[in-house]
């Protein structure tokens with residue numbers, strides 16, 4: 001009996017250590033972006049689902065926005081369709097738009113919903129089309145100061161978070177694919193006849209916009225690197241913390257997938273989100289480490305006047 005008590009003690013300590021964080025985050029909304037590049041194996045995806053369910057049971061309100069870039073590229077390849085990125089965004093022909101929608105909403109989202117629901121009737125999948133969650137207009141890429149047409153890529157114009165709030169109030173975990181309805185009613189009306197009527201939105205951008213619209217406490221972006229590298233690709237020195245203004249200065253020098261990610265973080269902290277973090281999704285249980293311990297990993301972006309309680 002006494003041995004049993006003794007071996008159980010470290011577990012109790014671990015639970016108690018989490019108490020200040022549980023208190024701080026209770027009832028807070030956390031938007032978690034799970035990048036396609038971080039979904040590298042089954043074990044990681046399972047650990048991700050466990051972490052999200054843990055947050056929910058610990059009294060937080062997690063919302064998942066998922067990516068699927070590599071999965072979309074694989075499907076386009078399979079179909080013999082060309083796949084090209086400009087300024088970190090996929091050039092999306094109407095044909096490619098159908099594939100993006102099919103892979104995100106029909107494959108990646110379904111898989112995550114399935115993994116989360118192994119723990120109970122919690123997850124509900126939706127896209128930005130559902131209940132007018134996300135509206136968008138056509139986005140043009142800016143390549144060296146030139147406005148470039150990249151097809152059906154969307155720029156979010158409005159978010160109606162009502163359905164997400166309703167799901168959260170009902171104790172559910174919304175799992176959202178980054179596809180938006182066209183804000184042009186005529187265009188949107190063609191949705192049922194094909195993929196026109198909807199736009200492909202980068203998942204980082206969608207997660208950031210949603211975090212701001214929901215008044216989330218935290219935006220957490222899980223990817224396949226440790227965080228924002230100071231001098232990528234020459235060094236693996238991670239910037240652990242930076243303010244909105246510091247990040248704004250860095251933005252013009254950033255490359256590829258980091259562009260929408262860091263722009264998203266900036267948008268979030270400039271619009272009421274207390275912290276935006278880029279963390280390594282390849283590390284098992286990185287979400288729990290980030291939320292419930294002092295050992296914050298990755299890069300944390302904070303608003304300029306760091307006056308909001310609990311951002312440290």
Ligand SMILES: Nc1ncnc2c1ncn2[C@@H]1O[C@H](COP(=O)(O)OP(=O)(O)O)[C@@H](O)[C@H]1O
Pocket residue numbers: 034035036037038067068069204222223224225227228229230231232254255256257258
């Ligand atoms: N400064 C930087 N720090 C870290 N990664 C960077 C940087 N600049 C560009 N990258 C690239 O961005 C990638 C992450 O973006 P992306 O491939 O879109 O991932 P995800 O699927 O998670 O959204 C990294 O794997 C890396 O190749």
Ligand SMILES: CC(=O)N[C@@H](CCC(=O)OP(=O)(O)O)C(=O)O
Pocket residue numbers: 034035036037066067068069070072088089090100153154178200201202203204257
């Ligand atoms: C416009 C645009 O680029 N959309 C992205 C949407 C998916 C995504 O963002 O996935 P990751 O988070 O895994 O990169 C795409 O088509 O790949």
